[in-house]
Amino acid sequence: MKPSFYERPVLDVARDLIGCAVRHGGCVGVIVETEAYHDSEPACHAFVGLTRRTETLFGPPGRAYVYRSYGIHALLNAVCEPAGVGAAVLIRALEPVEGLELMAARRGLDGAAPARALCSGPGKLTQALGIELTENGCDLARGPVVIEPRAAGWGDVPVSVGRRIGITKAVELPWRFCVTGSRFISAPVRAVEDR
């Protein structure tokens, strides 16, 4: 995807990335779950302003923001909006389509493990695709981590909206997007009016 795709309101990009594909390390998966983050709200790392950690978030759109979570997992984001704005889309789940055996091996799972176990969470998918912190800042059009346009059949899938997962601030914002009814997402979507 070109930089112009990402240089738009982060909520639009989060919705439009549903159905696109992520390619890395000999594996491909279709994005079925995303969340939006923006420096105007406190759940976003960029809320604290420009620091060493948030450099990539405030940089040009179309780059990967990869950071370590809980000391264990690498989480993948796509940087959005013009340079100077700290915004990104967290990739939370993929439907595996290529390199399933390699994904299972990287995840330490048996080859017979169900496909839904491979990439159904932001830490799981980076492990399955072999994405590490060294990919932070990489150009998502050139790689090593590449995001590709929607393939046939993914052009017009229904999308559900809900609240973001695993955060303690700004929990009420409906900034999570999922393929409606997908078995490959990390957790069920609760209706926005549920609270």
Added chain:
DNA sequence: CATGGGATTGACT
């Protein structure tokens, strides 16, 4: 320089 908190996951009661 010391401290504390995670955009999570998997193992266990």
Added chain:
DNA sequence: GTCAATCCCATGC
């Protein structure tokens, strides 16, 4: 349902 692993980095003394 509970809980620990583990490390980067922002903050405060």
